[in-house]
Every structure is written in C-alpha cells, then in structure tokens.
Amino acid sequence: MWNYIARRLLQMIPIVIGVSIIIFLIINLVPGNFIDAKAQTSHMSQEQIQHLKDLYGINDPIHVKYVKWISGAVHGDFGDSFTHQKPVSKVISTFVWNSFLIAIIAFILELLIAIPIGIISATHQYSKTDYFFTVIALIGISLPSFFLGLVLIKVFAVDLKWLPLAGLDTPGTSFAGIQFLLDRLKHVILPSLVLAFLSIGQLMRYTRTSVLEIIKQDYIRTARAKGLSEKVVVYKHALRNALIPVVTYIGISLPSLFAGAIITESIFGIPGIGKIALDAVTKRDYPLLMGFSMFVAVLTLLGNLLSDILYAVVDPRVKLK
Amino acid sequence: MKKIIKYLSIILVILSAACYFLPFLTFKDYKSINGLSLLTNLYKRIELEKLSQSAKTYVFNSNSIFLLFTFVFFLITFGLLVYSLAKKSEKALSGAVVSIMAGVVLYGIQLSNSQTSITDFFGTMLLATKTGDGKTIFKSSEIAAHTGLGARLLVILSILSLFSVLVFKMLESAERSKGNNIQTPWSMAIKQFRRNKLAILGAVIITLLVIVCFYGPVFSDYSLLKTDIIDAKLKPNATHILGTDSSGRDILTRLMYGGKISIAVGFVVVLIEILIGTVVGGIAGYYGGKIDNILMRIVDIFLSLPFLPVVIILGAVMSDLNVSPQKRVFFVMIIIGVLYWPTMARMVRGQILSLREQEYMIAAEALGLKDRHKIIRHLIPNVIPTMIVTATLEIGNAILTESALSFLGLGVAMPYPSWGNMVQAVRDTNDFMLRSWMWVPPGLTIFVTVLAINFMGDGLRDAFDPKMKK
Numbered sequence: 001m002w003n004y005i006a007r008r009l010l011q012m013i014p015i016v017i018g019v020s021i022i023i024f025l026i027i028n029l030v031p032g033n034f035i036d037a038k039a040q041t042s043h044m045s046q047e048q049i050q051h052l053k054d055l056y057g058i059n060d061p062i063h064v065k066y067v068k069w070i071s072g073a074v075h076g077d078f079g080d081s082f083t084h085q086k087p088v089s090k091v092i093s094t095f096v097w098n099s100f101l102i103a104i105i106a107f108i109l110e111l112l113i114a115i116p117i118g119i120i121s122a123t124h125q126y127s128k129t130d131y132f133f134t135v136i137a138l139i140g141i142s143l144p145s146f147f148l149g150l151v152l153i154k155v156f157a158v159d160l161k162w163l164p165l166a167g168l169d170t171p172g173t174s175f176a177g178i179q180f181l182l183d184r185l186k187h188v189i190l191p192s193l194v195l196a197f198l199s200i201g202q203l204m205r206y207t208r209t210s211v212l213e214i215i216k217q218d219y220i221r222t223a224r225a226k227g228l229s230e231k232v233v234v235y236k237h238a239l240r241n242a243l244i245p246v247v248t249y250i251g252i253s254l255p256s257l258f259a260g261a262i263i264t265e266s267i268f269g270i271p272g273i274g275k276i277a278l279d280a281v282t283k284r285d286y287p288l289l290m291g292f293s294m295f296v297a298v299l300t301l302l303g304n305l306l307s308d309i310l311y312a313v314v315d316p317r318v319k320l321k
Numbered sequence: 322m323k324k325i326i327k328y329l330s331i332i333l334v335i336l337s338a339a340c341y342f343l344p345f346l347t348f349k350d351y352k353s354i355n356g357l358s359l360l361t362n363l364y365k366r367i368e369l370e371k372l373s374q375s376a377k378t379y380v381f382n383s384n385s386i387f388l389l390f391t392f393v394f395f396l397i398t399f400g401l402l403v404y405s406l407a408k409k410s411e412k413a414l415s416g417a418v419v420s421i422m423a424g425v426v427l428y429g430i431q432l433s434n435s436q437t438s439i440t441d442f443f444g445t446m447l448l449a450t451k452t453g454d455g456k457t458i459f460k461s462s463e464i465a466a467h468t469g470l471g472a473r474l475l476v477i478l479s480i481l482s483l484f485s486v487l488v489f490k491m492l493e494s495a496e497r498s499k500g501n502n503i504q505t506p507w508s509m510a511i512k513q514f515r516r517n518k519l520a521i522l523g524a525v526i527i528t529l530l531v532i533v534c535f536y537g538p539v540f541s542d543y544s545l546l547k548t549d550i551i552d553a554k555l556k557p558n559a560t561h562i563l564g565t566d567s568s569g570r571d572i573l574t575r576l577m578y579g580g581k582i583s584i585a586v587g588f589v590v591v592l593i594e595i596l597i598g599t600v601v602g603g604i605a606g607y608y609g610g611k612i613d614n615i616l617m618r619i620v621d622i623f624l625s626l627p628f629l630p631v632v633i634i635l636g637a638v639m640s641d642l643n644v645s646p647q648k649r650v651f652f653v654m655i656i657i658g659v660l661y662w663p664t665m666a667r668m669v670r671g672q673i674l675s676l677r678e679q680e681y682m683i684a685a686e687a688l689g690l691k692d693r694h695k696i697i698r699h700l701i702p703n704v705i706p707t708m709i710v711t712a713t714l715e716i717g718n719a720i721l722t723e724s725a726l727s728f729l730g731l732g733v734a735m736p737y738p739s740w741g742n743m744v745q746a747v748r749d750t751n752d753f754m755l756r757s758w759m760w761v762p763p764g765l766t767i768f769v770t771v772l773a774i775n776f777m778g779d780g781l782r783d784a785f786d787p788k789m790k791k
Contacts, residue, residue, distance in 0.1 A: 014618065015618070019625050030638055030642075134779075138779065141717075142717065142721075142772035144771075145725070147767065263725055263729070284641070289630070293626075300624075
C-alpha cells in the first residue's frame with residue numbers, strides 16, 4: 001500500500017512538470033512586461049530600468065526564466081502577487097478558506113440529495129419517478145452557472161429581498177456568536193445551492209448506473225430467491241457494492257473543494273480563491289495566476305490518487321500493485 | 322400518398338429555384354436586386370438604379386459565391402428528382418437528398434458569413450463619388466437595406482422542399498424494407514432512440530434552434546451592429562419583439578446571430594476534438610507499448626491542466642495580443658478544442674484496447690489483413706457509437722464553456738454577439754434589476770440548447786448500449 005502511494009507520487013512528478021511548462025508558456029505568450037508598463041507612468045532613467053530588468057530577470061532566455069520560477073515553486077515560493085503585495089502562497093492560503101466554506105456546504109448538500117435520488121431512480125428504473133429525477137439531473141448539468149446564479153440573486157435578493165445580494169458578511173456590522181453565524185449562513189446559502197445543483201446531476205447519474213449494474217448480478221438474484229424483502233436486498237446487499245464507485249467520486253471531489261469556483265464566487269462576490277483568480281486575470285497579476293493554476297493542478301492529481309486509494313480501501317477485491 | 326409527396330417535392334424545388342427571379346435585396350430609394358443578377362454579376366460592380374432624383378450613386382459588389390452554388394444544387398436536385406421518377410432509380414433519389422441538403426446548408430453558410438448587416442449576406446455596398454480628375458472613389462457606406470421577398474421565400478421553400486424530399490426518401494426505403502427483417506446494430510439503435518421521448522424532444526428542439534439561428538436573420542429588418550441610442554433599452558413591443566439592448570440593437574436579431582456563433586463554436590470545438598482525439602487515441606490504443614505510454618502521459622498532462630483557469634488566462638492573453646473581435650471567435654474555437662481533445666483520446670484508446678482483444682480481431686490477424694484494413698474496416702466502425710455519444714455531450718459542454726468565457730468578457734467580444742456575452746448586460750446594475758429582458762433570453766437559450774443536446778446524448782447512449790434494453 002505505502003509502496004503504491006510512493007510510486008504514484010513519483011509518477012505525478014513528470015505530469016506536474018508538464019503542466020507547469022504549459023502554464024508557464026501560456027503566461028509568457030503575453031507581450032510586454034510590467035517594468036516597461038511602469039516606466040511609462042513613472043520617471044525612471046534608462047539605467048534604472050535596465051537595473052530593474054536585470055533584477056527581475058526579464059531579459060533572460062525563456063528556459064532560464066522557467067528554471068528560476070520552478071525552483072522557487074518547489075519550495076512553495078511562487079513569487080509575490082502584484083496586486084496583493086504578498087507572497088502568492090500567502091494569498092492563496094488566506095482566501096482558500098472562504099472557497100472551502102461554500103464548497104463543503106455544497107458538497108454535503110450534493111451527497112445528501114444526489115445519492116438517495118440516484119438509488120430511487122435505479123430501483124424504479126423507467127418509472128415516472130426515474131424520468132422526473134433524470135430530467136432534474138440533466139437540467140442541473142445543462143444550466144450555465146452564471147445564469148443560475150444571476151436568476152437566484154434576482155429572485156431571492158432583488159425581488160423577494162429574503163437574502164443578501166453579495167459578499168460573505170453584511171457590511172458595517174460586527175456580529176459575534178450566533179448572529180455572526182446566521183448572517184454568514186444567509187450569505188453562503190445561494191452560492192452553495194448553485195454549486196450543489198450544478199453537480200447533483202453527475203453524482204446522481206453515477207449512483208444510478210452503478211446501482212443498476214449491481215442489481216443485475218447473480219448474488220442479488222440469490223438474495224431475492226431466498227425470499228428476502230426488496231428493502232433488505234437493495235439496502236443491505238446491493239448498496240454496499242453499488243456505493244464503491246460513489247466513494248471514488250468522493251475521493252476525486254475532496255481536494256477540489258479547495259480549488260475555488262471562479263464563476264460562482266465572482267457572481268456572488270465571495271472573496272474566495274476563484275474570485276481572486278479572476279481578479280488576477282483582469283489585473284494581469286501573473287505570479288498569482290501561475291501559482292493558482294499549479295495549486296489547482298496538484299489538487300486534481302491528489303484527487304485522482306485519493307480516489308484510487310479509497311477504491312482499494314472500500315473494495316477488498318481491488319489490489320493495488 | 323407517395324405520389325403526392327413526389328410531385329410536391331418537385332414543385333417545391335422548382336419554386337425555390339424560381340425565387341431567384343424575385344428581389345433579394347431592397348434599398349430605400351433604389352430599385353431592388355434580384356437573385357439572378359446577384360449571381361450573374363459575381364465580383365462585378367452593378368450600379369443601382371435610382372428611383373428618386375436626389376439619391377447618390379451607389380454600386381453593389383456581389384460576392385455571393387455560396388448563393389451561386391446553392392442555385393446550382395437546386396438545379397441538380399431537380400434533375401435528379403425527375404430522373405429518379407422516370408427511371409425509378411434509388412441512387413438518383415439519394416443523390417437528390419444529398420444535393421438539396423448541400424444547397425440548403427450552403428445557403429445557411431452564406432447567411433452566417435455575414436458580419437454586419439443584411440447586405441453583407443450577398444456582397445458589399447459602395448458609395449461612388451466622382452473626383453475632379455474624373456476618377457471614381459468607392460467608399461463602403463451604410464444604406465438602409467432589407468432582405469427582399471425572394472431571399473426570404475427561398476429559405477422557407479428550400480427547407481420545405483428538403484423535408485418533403487426526405488419524407489419521400491423515407492417512404493421509399495420503408496417500402497423496400499417491408500418484409501425484410503434483418504436487424505443491423507444501427508437499425509436497432511435507431512429503433513431504440515425513437516422510443517425515447519426525451520431524446521426525440523431534444524432532437525426536435527436542436528433542429529428548430531439551428532434553423533431559426535442560421536436562417537432566421539433573413540427575416541429580421543434590423544442590422545446586427547447598427548446602434549441607435551434613441552431606441553436603446555426599449556421594452557419588448559410590437560416592432561422589437563424582445564426589446565432592444567443598451568445600444569439600441571434589436572435583441573431578437575442579436576439572439577439569432579449569437580446562437581449561430583454559439584452553436585458553431587460547439588460544433589467546431591467537437592470537430593477539432595474528434596480530429597485530434599481519435600488520431601492520438603487510435604494510435605495509442607492500436608500500437609500500444611512505448612508510443613501508447615508517451616501519448617498517454619501527454620493526455621494525463623492535459624487532463625491535469627486546470628481547465629477553466631487556463632481557458633480564462635488564454636482569453637486574457639487574446640486581449641493582450643489585440644486579437645480583433647472578428648477573429649476572436651476562431652481563437653475561442655481553437656482554444657476550447659485543443660483543451661478538450663484528451664477526453665476523446667482517452668475514450669477512443671480505451672475502446673480500441675478492449676476491441677483489440679476480441680476474437681474477431683484475432684481472426685482478422687489470422688487472415689493476414691493489412692493494418693490499414695483492420696483499422697478502417699474493423700476497429701473504427703465499432704468505436705463510432707461511443708464516439709457519437711461522447712461528441713454529442715461534448716457539444717453541450719463546449720457551448721457552456723464558450724458562454725462562460727464570453728460572459729466574463731474573455732471570449733467572443735462585442736460588438737459581435739454570442740449568448741454568453743449578451744448576458745453581460747447584467748454588469749449594469751439597473752439593467753440587471755429592472756430590465757430583465759436584456760439578459761434573461763440569452764441565458765434561457767443557452768440552457769435550453771444544452772439541455773436539448775443532453776437529452777439527445779442521453780438517448781443516444783441508451784440506444785447504443787445493448788445493456789440498457791427494456
């Protein structure tokens with residue numbers, strides 16, 4: 001087991017390097033640099049500009065630049081963010097928790113809704129209930145996140161005035177204790193709902209397929225032949241095996257809870273890592289963007305690893321080699 | 322019944338060819354131009370005949386090469402239909418179907434070629450002024466132009482004739498296969514698909530949307546880019562059915578053009594994805610070993626790229642490189658396509674790996690078939706069903722990605738509309754809160770389109786999967 005994890009981690013290295021090269025190249029497609037941009041607005045002599053350029057290594061050939069960046073990145077040093085005037089890692093670790101808050105609420109909602117309706121759909125295959133849930137799931141997959149967010153804001157915040165428009169806290173208030181929690185909850189409920197609704201479809205379909213597959217197996221027929229009630233057959237015998245793929249889905253999703261939701265956070269004005277990244281795009285804060293992209297890429301890889309490990313943990317038939 | 326449809330198709334094809342004698346372009350104060358003179362004067366300058374004394378001298382440059390092809394295809398269709406009637410030739414009938422489809426599609430391409438206004442469907446409008454030394458200077462100029470009756474009728478008649486020829490063809494082949502009970506995997510899949518009501522609904526919605534978006538602008542009297550501040554932010558009313566946007570442009574017209582762009586992006590992205598994905602996946606799966614290892618590591622790298630951040634950064638890079646709004650659409654297609662292919666590559670490889678182990682492939686090996694033959698005749702046909710399903714679902718995803726990118730202002734850029742960038746109207750808080758007609762319709766159309774595609778993809782998956790049989 002530990003051997004397997006160690007080997008998988010080693011295999012991740014070339015992939016991370018590949019990803020970093022692509023991200024680095026994309027960012028370096030951009031013409032111009034920030035020293036020249038600064039020189040236009042402030043009075044700097046030619047020597048000063050040259051000095052600054054040497055200092056930041058702007059005239060270095062691209063592979064030298066890359067090696068400099070990646071060797072810093074290995075130590076967790078992605079340089080300083082232009083806009084936040086702080087190390088990139090610091091910026092990420094500050095804002096990631098706001099993203100995590102809405103993501104974890106959404107994730108719990110997703111699990112609580114998607115898995116039960118997936119099971120019901122499968123056990124009632126081709127019934128009206130099944131069609132209803134399938135359509136709901138497909139609607140969730142098909143909705144553009146920004147549009148769903150906007151409509152919810154328009155209905156619940158603008159027209160009905162039940163919930164706040166944007167942000168994480170009501171500005172100008174300093175609640176404590178229960179009041180603070182209630183206020184926070186009011187702010188995060190809509191964005192979490194959006195995130196949950198968009199992902200319910202996938203998990204629900206996943207659960208449905210996997211339950212359907214298990215129900216057709218011989219051991220389930222045996223259980224039925226023994227005269228067990230349908231409830232016991234489904235929830236005691238089928239479910240255990242049917243939920244194995246679902247567990248791996250959870251494994252993939254867990255790390256991505258930290259990755260931020262660029263569009264949803266921006267629509268709802270949540271100061272999470274996704275919104276910070278979008279702001280960094282508009283302000284062309286490249287160190288932050290590179291750091292953020294690498295962060296998300298590593299999270300994806302960890303998700304894959306985690307799901308494989310979980311698979312082996314919950315399913316004794318799988319042996320990791 | 323069959324006979325009626327037969328003659329109806331021929332009449333419709335003749336009628337649509339006859340549309341070319343009707344006005345295609347009408348101008349204020351000038352005589353209109355009919356379809357035939359657009360064709361006969363390709364790449365020549367025609368001076369517009371004035372109807373009133375005060376009018377300036379305008380010339381018209383026709384470049385409707387697609388219109389010409391459309392016309393030719395209609396003539397071919399007519400010929401083939403008559404031939405198939407006279408000789409009862411099945412091949413001629415199939416030829417007629419293909420030819421009329423080509424005609425209708427080309428006319429749609431001609432329409433989508435347009436960038437600014439109705440005149441650009443067919444050519445350019447130039448203002449001719451004589452200088453002192455007798456030379457003529459041409460300047461592109463705006464003149465109130467509308468599509469004429471001919472162009473509009475052509476759309477209706479040609480689509481009708483397409484449907485009637487298709488129905489005719491279907492009746493013909495249904496008659497032939499009567500009493501013929503051979504079931505191929507394809508006919509079984511079609512049967513299964515037809516039973517799925519949601520999938521049929523999806524297919525109907527998509528067909529309607531494509532027709533409306535690609536052919537609808539012909540029926541609009543408003544040009545795409547012309548702004549009119551006096552008419553800005555109008556509520557939906559009798560003249561502007563869906564109201565106007567913040568610059569006074571008709572929202573319905575922009576919605577149709579935007580749909581054309583969004584749908585085209587979806588299709589082209591998937592085309593790119595299929596091209597790269599099948600080649601890479603096919604090579605990796607078939608040859609295996611070292612090649613497979615290297616290619617799959619590249620796929621792994623692409624799959625680990627954070628998708629949305631990378632797309633957004635590339636969108637910003639496009640802005641920094643000063644890509645012009647006309648070209649941005651193509652860059653958006655390429656960017657999304659290049660980031661999408663790994664999914665397809667992985668799927669194709671997986672399929673081929675499992676197919677390669679099947680007995681019939683061993684038989685093919687034993688028969689000493691060539692690689693090329695094995696791949697084209699035995700592997701690809703078996704991969705196609707899964708590919709169709711994946712491709713359908715990916716069109717929906719591509720439309721969603723494009724709309725998100727354009728919504729953030731990093732995809733298709735103003736003044737050209739896409740459904741995503743039309744929702745950008747919400748940036749003005751007042752428009753967001755008070756004028757929902759400015760941003761709700763494009764959002765809804767994205768949703769409906771993607772939902773219809775997902776219905777279809779879902780139906781296709783069930784249709785091709787023998788395990789899903791009822």
